[in-house]
Amino acid sequence: MGSIETPSLPPRGPPVGISALVVGAGVAGLLCALELWRQGIDVQIIERSPSRNTSGDGFSISYNIIRSFRNWPYMAKKNEEIAFHPYLAWHNNKGERVTEPVKLEISESNDLSAEDKEGPSKQIYRHSRPNFHLMLETQLEMIGMKVQYGKRALRYIDADAKQKKNASVELDTGEIMEADVIIAADGVGGHSTKATLGREVPARSTGHAIYRAAFPIEIVLADPELAERFKLLPDGSPVAELWIGKGIAATFGRTQTEMGWSLRHKASQTSAESWSKYIPPQRVIDDTTSKIEGWPEYANRVILMTPQDKLLNFELVWRDPQPIWTSKSGRIVQIGDAAHTFLPSSGNGANQAMEDAISLAKCLAIAGKDNIREATKHRFERVSCLQKVGIINQATGYGQKDNDNQASGDFTPIPKYVKALMAPWVVKHDPEQYAAEQFHEALAALQNGTSFQNTNIPKGHVYEPWNFEDLLKLVEDGGEIELDGNWYN
Numbered sequence: 109m110g111s112i113e114t115p116s117l118p119p120r121g122p123p124v125g126i127s128a129l130v131v132g133a134g135v136a137g138l139l140c141a142l143e144l145w146r147q148g149i150d151v152q153i154i155e156r157s158p159s160r161n162t163s164g165d166g167f168s169i170s171y172n173i174i175r176s177f178r179n180w181p182y183m184a185k186k187n188e189e190i191a192f193h194p195y196l197a198w199h200n201n202k203g204e205r206v207t208e209p210v211k212l213e214i215s216e217s218n219d220l221s222a223e224d225k226e227g228p229s230k231q232i233y234r235h236s237r238p239n240f241h242l243m244l245e246t247q248l249e250m251i252g253m254k255v256q257y258g259k260r261a262l263r264y265i266d267a268d269a270k271q272k273k274n275a276s277v278e279l280d281t282g283e284i285m286e287a288d289v290i291i292a293a294d295g296v297g298g299h300s301t302k303a304t305l306g307r308e309v310p311a312r313s314t315g316h317a318i319y320r321a322a323f324p325i326e327i328v329l330a331d332p333e334l335a336e337r338f339k340l341l342p343d344g345s346p347v348a349e350l351w352i353g354k355g356i357a358a359t360f361g362r363t364q365t366e367m368g369w370s371l372r373h374k375a376s377q378t379s380a381e382s383w384s385k386y387i388p389p390q391r392v393i394d395d396t397t398s399k400i401e402g403w404p405e406y407a408n409r410v411i412l413m414t415p416q417d418k419l420l421n422f423e424l425v426w427r428d429p430q431p432i433w434t435s436k437s438g439r440i441v442q443i444g445d446a447a448h449t450f451l452p453s454s455g456n457g458a459n460q461a462m463e464d465a466i467s468l469a470k471c472l473a474i475a476g477k478d479n480i481r482e483a484t485k486h487r488f489e490r491v492s493c494l495q496k497v498g499i500i501n502q503a504t505g506y507g508q509k510d511n512d513n514q515a516s517g518d519f520t521p522i523p524k525y526v527k528a529l530m531a532p533w534v535v536k537h538d539p540e541q542y543a544a545e546q547f548h549e550a551l552a553a554l555q556n557g558t559s560f561q562n563t564n565i566p567k568g569h570v571y572e573p574w575n576f577e578d579l580l581k582l583v584e585d586g587g588e589i590e591l592d593g594n595w596y597n
């Protein structure tokens with residue numbers, strides 16, 4: 109575990125007499141265990157991997173999550189140490205820079221409250237997933253809780269009030285673990301939808317996959333031409349490069365410690381929705397970059413430097429939004445990727461997973477275990493909005509023209525669908541406060557059959573059911589997707 113500089117812990121809420129079992133120690137599960145503990149709930153957390161899984165490269169996290177670390181002094185400090193704030197610069201298929209680097213930050217800073225203005229940075233935080241995960245797990249150990257590794261959930265079994273049976277999970281060893289509330293945080297491909305929807309939700313390929321890798325920067329710095337090409341900005345800030353060409357979406361970026369790159373391509377037999385299936389770097393050249401006109405040789409050098417155990421060929425799959433995240437009894441609840449799939453182009457998979465965690469812990473503390481079904485209802489529309497923007501970004505190449513050999517002036521520094529992901533309604537949201545303020549109102553509306561309007565979505569937006577194929581068809585037919593309501597404020 110990492111060094112523990114700030115040992116103070118948040119005050120724990122009074123015991124609420126609820127036991128919870130979190131299944132899956134990804135970022136959603138770990139933060140959920142922490143927040144449940146803080147809210148006075150008894151928690152255990154299990155994970156199928158035999159030990160901490162250190163694979164993965166990076167993800168983005170924004171102020172809506174970082175602000176919650178105000179309750180966790182160790183994480184508030186550690187997060188600032190391990191995060192970085194990238195600038196964004198667009199490039200064409202030849203790797204030529206076509207926009208100057210700009211900071212990625214919340215657009216309407218005038219609209220912030222005094223507390224918001226003083227809090228952590230409003231810029232996007234990029235994280236190495238392994239480092240962020242380690243921070244959460246270190247915090248968990250500081251409260252005296254350990255992830256129970258090597259425990260794989262096979263089946264979720266709903267509570268049965270008549271038979272006075274708690275909800276439970278059956279492990280692959282045959283062991284049954286039960287609790288008042290079971291939280292399915294087991295990511296994509298978990299088995300909990302059988303308990304919530306009565307069936308598995310089929311994953312459909314988007315037809316694309318993404319090569320992705322991160323590895324120590326020293327490997328790249330040993331090549332002087334690459335060291336110069338991928339140097340940091342004069343103030344030490346990293347630049348996230350997005351390369352867009354005909355059918356190409358690639359990223360390159362380095363930090364003080366790591367080199368990361370990714371390349372979207374047509375899904376193939378070697379791609380899989382897995383964070384642990386690696387492929388040899390030469391395959392990227394043979395199957396993909398050798399066929400891209402103008403693709404620079406130095407980019408292939410970076411690809412070939414990637415260590416064998418760091419390169420994933422992650423298939424981008426889609427599952428339509430499911431509004432129900434709880435079992436019939438309400439005692440099995442899904443959070444994170446187990447409840448909703450995000451494409452990387454949404455920049456929100458980790459953010460929304462952790463919002464779920466914070467929100468659920470608060471709802472359980474204020475509403476008790478008998479009203480859990482209602483606790484997740486105010487999250488669905490918000491998540492659905494961000495899923496949608498991710499699909500539009502993937503389908504439109506982030507709204508940039510996807511012709512080859514684009515020049516300066518052809519690209520927008522921050523295109524509108526990227527801006528939508530950083531809008532105040534996304535970034536300023538406080539999931540704990542929202543749960544505290546809205547839960548009783550939402551519950552009363554449900555009980556009285558009156559309507560309840562969420563305010564954690566774009567102002568004026570009215571949710572209409574949608575699916576992946578229809579949305580893609582709209583984009584393919586050249587239709588401009590109008591987002592109803594105000595998505596930019």
Ligand SMILES: Cc1cc2nc3c(=O)[nH]c(=O)nc-3n(C[C@H](O)[C@H](O)[C@H](O)COP(=O)(O)OP(=O)(O)OC[C@H]3O[C@@H](n4cnc5c(N)ncnc54)[C@H](O)[C@@H]3O)c2cc1C
Pocket residue numbers: 131132133134135136137154155156157161162163164165166167168237259260261262293294295296298299383443444445446452457458459461
């Ligand atoms: C090892 C790993 C590396 C990743 N790397 C990246 C990355 O580089 N960039 C990125 O954007 N996203 C990455 N992700 C996905 C990203 O973390 C999630 O999309 C997002 O943060 C939501 O988190 P989550 O906790 O819901 O899901 P996840 O982070 O996927 O966590 C789910 C956890 O549940 C465990 N689990 C699954 N099934 C069972 C079971 N039956 N019983 C018990 N435990 C189970 C998994 O092992 C995993 O630890 C990675 C995920 C993993 C697991």
